[in-house]
Amino acid sequence: ERRALEQALTRGDLLGVSATNALELGIDVAGLDAVICNGFPGTLASFWQQAGRAGRALQPSAVILVGGEDQLDRWYLDHPDALFTRRPEPAVVNPANPYVARPQTGCAAFEVPLVPGDEAILGEGLDDAVRELVLADALKPRRGSDDVVRMYWARPEAPAPSVGLRTGSSAE
Incomplete structure (x- = not known):
């Protein structure tokens, strides 16, 4: 509707x-x-x-x-x-919250493959989110010619349309 x-x-x-x-x-x-x-x-x-x-x-x-x-x-x-x-109120988000970390990690990997050290940018929930996305066949590791393992988005569809902006739920 x-x-x-x-x-x-x-x-x-x-x-x-x-x-x-x-x-x-x-x-x-x-x-x-x-x-x-x-x-x-x-x-x-x-x-x-x-x-x-x-x-x-x-x-x-x-x-x-x-x-x-x-x-x-x-x-x-x-x-x-x-x-x-007046400036808008700051957004308060807990990046370690798995309901935030997992979908946002997928969106980040879709844009640019994840590399070691991304925890400094994406937060402490990154390792768990990557592990869950690998188990769900949404991320695939690939070793580059520089010997660095990068995590690539493995699905044909972009993840962002299924990520809700308010609650993280795809049902929004």
């Missing part, structure tokens, strides 16, 4: 859609002229994700924040400049 809505918006069959913040990530409709946020979504990062749905084809666009009775809504309505001057 979501993809059908996106296609209808893209074709111009729909002039607008009222949606929950489920459309915050993943919707790619270049022709949206405006976004109306029904209440502040809780974080600046979420606000900008929602706001960023409009104006994607570099055309002028509008974002309207309709505040509710929530204290955070009230604060941003009293301090609208803060929407533009």
